[in-house]
Amino acid sequence: MSKIRVILAEDQAMVRGALAALLNIESDIEVVASVSNGDEAFRAAGQHRPDVLVTDIEMPQMTGLELATRVRELYPVMKIVIVTTFARPGYLRRALEAGASGYLLKDRPASELAEAVRRVHQGMRVVDPGLAAEIWNAEDDPLTERERQILRRAGEGETTAELAKSLRLSEGTVRNYLSEAISKLGAANRIEAARTARAKGWL
Amino acid sequence: MSKIRVILAEDQAMVRGALAALLNIESDIEVVASVSNGDEAFRAAGQHRPDVLVTDIEMPQMTGLELATRVRELYPVMKIVIVTTFARPGYLRRALEAGASGYLLKDRPASELAEAVRRVHQGMRVVDPGLAAEIWNAEDDPLTERERQILRRAGEGETTAELAKSLRLSEGTVRNYLSEAISKLGAANRIEAARTARAKGWL
DNA sequence: CAGGAATTGTGACATCTGTCATGCGGCCGT
DNA sequence: ACGGCCGCATGACAGATGTCACAATTCCTG
Known part of the structure; x- marks a missing residue:
């Protein structure tokens, strides 16, 4: 064999x-x-x-x-x-x-x-x-691609301004995505949102 | 043998x-x-x-x-x-x-x-x-015990208000510690500060 | 094709964060 | 005993962050 x-x-x-x-x-x-x-x-x-x-x-x-x-x-x-x-x-x-x-x-x-x-x-x-x-x-990932991307980087300490610049978006838009992600994940702020998403394997 | x-x-x-x-x-x-x-x-x-x-x-x-x-x-x-x-x-x-x-x-x-x-x-x-x-x-850990403690928890998503309540400090004091830690570590915000400290093995 | 979802944007607002100056009491080391 | 750090606190301010309402565009799907 x-x-x-x-x-x-x-x-x-x-x-x-x-x-x-x-x-x-x-x-x-x-x-x-x-x-x-x-x-x-x-x-x-x-x-x-x-x-x-x-x-x-x-x-x-x-x-x-x-x-x-x-x-x-x-x-x-x-x-x-x-x-x-x-x-x-x-x-x-x-x-x-x-x-x-x-x-x-x-x-x-x-x-x-x-x-x-x-x-x-x-x-x-x-x-x-x-x-x-x-x-x-297990619920499935409620985040959109953009939200995931932005949340991932925000969770690593990038500021709203840095994100806006490197992704060629307006700051307001970045804030909107983060706000959406935070609310979808039931978190209190971007840090908690990023941790939650990471823990579920969504980032 | x-x-x-x-x-x-x-x-x-x-x-x-x-x-x-x-x-x-x-x-x-x-x-x-x-x-x-x-x-x-x-x-x-x-x-x-x-x-x-x-x-x-x-x-x-x-x-x-x-x-x-x-x-x-x-x-x-x-x-x-x-x-x-x-x-x-x-x-x-x-x-x-x-x-x-x-x-x-x-x-x-x-x-x-x-x-x-x-x-x-x-x-x-x-x-x-x-x-x-x-x-x-390698530089050694510049953080005080309090700063370490607060930075660790802030890095896990706890807000200033939560930290103040659970540690029985005023919000202003918590912000002071975070500000100190951020500046000692040369970071731009609490998230980056926590990551930096963690990477060096200080948390 | 109509409707929905994703992407991007604006403006306004309230709140949170980070910084700075300043002060007080306690403890440690010289 | 005195100076210097540490822990703790306040107040004030600028700037960052989070929320909301609203809207234009594109792309996909039924």
């Missing part, structure tokens, strides 16, 4: 190495490449054509979610497992829309990783049970 | 399991316990008396820095290695003050972990080279 061929994408070198070691212990799994960002992962996927791509979400160059989308388009048979720190319904939803077969949290026992790889390889879906329950009653 | 006995403290189960696997591959190292927070780590340290304690910083119950301090007091021979995501000079400084013998980043190759464990066990110090250079010219 041939081994399940896996590519591993994760930006923290030590964690990447450790996860690779973990998977390589399994006699039916072989890590054929391990890379540190979305770009490299995309190239490695084309070159190695693995059975399963295991990827983090938050990485430099290209996030795991974009990576999933692009890999799915080009190599539809390749299975994708997202492994992330973040239990955000918004992320899970986007991951599933992007065509991921698995979504599991770094909070879960290490043994679940190899098991998840095997299952998606057999065509099954593996989703963190707690999150799967949440996704049904 | 007896193995180096190690306790591993890290809150994300999957990462913890993977790091344990990584260390256990080494023939001269044995992970005698692996735990998910500072409290458990403290108890495990008393029970197992390991040679080396490998710990993350950001954990529930007790941070790795507090843990290091307390373990050092009670068991001075035990060596401590901090393994963290955060390349913050403030963290490194506090780690060394707390008596840690090693400080390495999850960004570094997996192979460095086992090597660091061996070195600190032999009485050497292991500090991430990039950070070690930075610590000499």
Whole structure:
């Protein structure tokens, strides 16, 4: 029986190495490449054509979610497992829309990783049970693209004036978007709004 | 030759399991316990008396820095290695003050972990080279306790009025502290100030 | 095509934020 | 014991922020 061929994408070198070691212990799994960002992962996927791509979400160059989308388009048979720190319904939803077969949290026992790889390889879906329950009653993102963009940057300390200048909008318009976002999210100010949105995985 | 006995403290189960696997591959190292927070780590340290304690910083119950301090007091021979995501000079400084013998980043190759464990066990110090250079010219925290406290909460979206009420201060006073903090950090507003302070490991 | 949603804009207003000057009492170190 | 920082406070002011009402344009959808 041939081994399940896996590519591993994760930006923290030590964690990447450790996860690779973990998977390589399994006699039916072989890590054929391990890379540190979305770009490299995309190239490695084309070159190695693995059975399963295991990827983090938050990485430099290209996030795991974009990576999933692009890999799915080009190599539809390749299975994708997202492994992330973040239990955000918004992320899970986007991951599933992007065509991921698995979504599991770094909070879960290490043994679940190899098991998840095997299952998606057999065509099954593996989703963190707690999150799967949440996704049904989770509201979806009420923000428009512009609102998201502005809120994200406002949450990083950019002032209204800076936002207006860099986005070529009037200050009044920027204030309007922020006001809208704040009210949609039931927050008291831009800071709280940004935190709320981030926590739900909408930014 | 007896193995180096190690306790591993890290809150994300999957990462913890993977790091344990990584260390256990080494023939001269044995992970005698692996735990998910500072409290458990403290108890495990008393029970197992390991040679080396490998710990993350950001954990529930007790941070790795507090843990290091307390373990050092009670068991001075035990060596401590901090393994963290955060390349913050403030963290490194506090780690060394707390008596840690090693400080390495999850960004570094997996192979460095086992090597660091061996070195600190032999009485050497292991500090991430990039950070070690930075610590000499790194300014230290200019904030007073009050400023820190207020800035932390302001950065989480609490308004001036809420802060004043919950800290039993006048609104004007809260604004004064924020103003002071903003100016000390060279920021444009409370949001940027909070981010800056956080990035340096001062919050 | 009509209607709706998103984008952008203006003006006016109330409130919140950030700054500055100034003052007082307490505590620490020399 | 005295100077200097810290914590706390006030008052006043300018500028930033949040809210509201209203409107023009574009683009998509039924």
